[in-house]
Amino acid sequence: MIRVHNLTYAYEKGDSPVLKDLNLHIAEGEYIALIGPNGCGKTTLIRHLNALLIPSAGEVLVDELSTRNSKSLLEIRRRVGMAFQNADNQIVGMSVEEDVAFGPGNLGLPPIEVRRRVDEALTRVSLIGLRSRPPHTLSGGQKQLLALAGLLAMEPKIIVLDEPTASLDPESKKKVLTLLRKLNSQGLGIIHVTHSMDEAALADRVLVMDQGELIADGSPGDILSRVEWLKTLGLAPPQITELMWQLQQGGEDVSTCIFTVEDAAEEITALLERLRSSSNFCFPRKADGHV
């Protein structure tokens, strides 16, 4: 659906490029996490995907429409929705429903279709009950959901989110992440820029950038299990993966391809079973005889 060909970009003519000869193909319906150290070019790259930035060299195509062609701008932005970290900056309406209606209203759709889209989008993000509320009275998490509803009302094929959970409390974070998985299961493509490797583990494909280049592209298993490599990039591996890595460093035969507490519990239980059945290992016992 999106093809990036030899994309090079410098903010000012003559400056050294921030993106260097980058190539990338994204299919419909993918759930992608984009990770990389501060300043490596993640935001600059995604801003190219809906023509907020135009390449200095190379090309970005959305469904074969080039972002260089100003006539395709509206169509590209309809297909690729973009949300940023600070949801406050994206609020335009006096009420929740007015805010969501803003985008489809601008497409010149009949009012009945705008209403249908607003209702559907607010239902999908579970904000339908707050439709009349002034947006400034919403919590940070609800504002992020409102921003998502605004994107959904445009009926995009893919949404691009730049650190959408960065300023949210753990509960709101969980809500947004659960919603992203659900939207993806309904066919919506997602590109999620994040500094959290735990969040990246939720994606189906992880892209890693460093110094303006795409340096790795694989499954969470391929990428996030490389604990030492992530650390050399200045990225903190998922906590659970790091725990398994430390056990491995201590000589235990465990996988680092593990990202959830449940999988870690299973792996550690299997390890304990192996140790239990090996003749030269004795579990310490409590006074009541339990191990």
Ligand SMILES: Nc1ncnc2c1ncn2[C@@H]1O[C@H](COP(=O)(O)OP(=O)(O)OP(=O)(O)O)[C@@H](O)[C@H]1O
């Ligand atoms: N508007 C701008 N004008 C000039 N240089 C910029 C501009 N925005 C970003 N840069 C520079 O481009 C490089 C890439 O920045 P970008 O914001 O794309 O990185 P990032 O990976 O999103 O970083 P972060 O993880 O901190 O969000 C950085 O060196 C940054 O200083």
Ligand SMILES: [Mg+2]
């Ligand atoms: Mg950024």
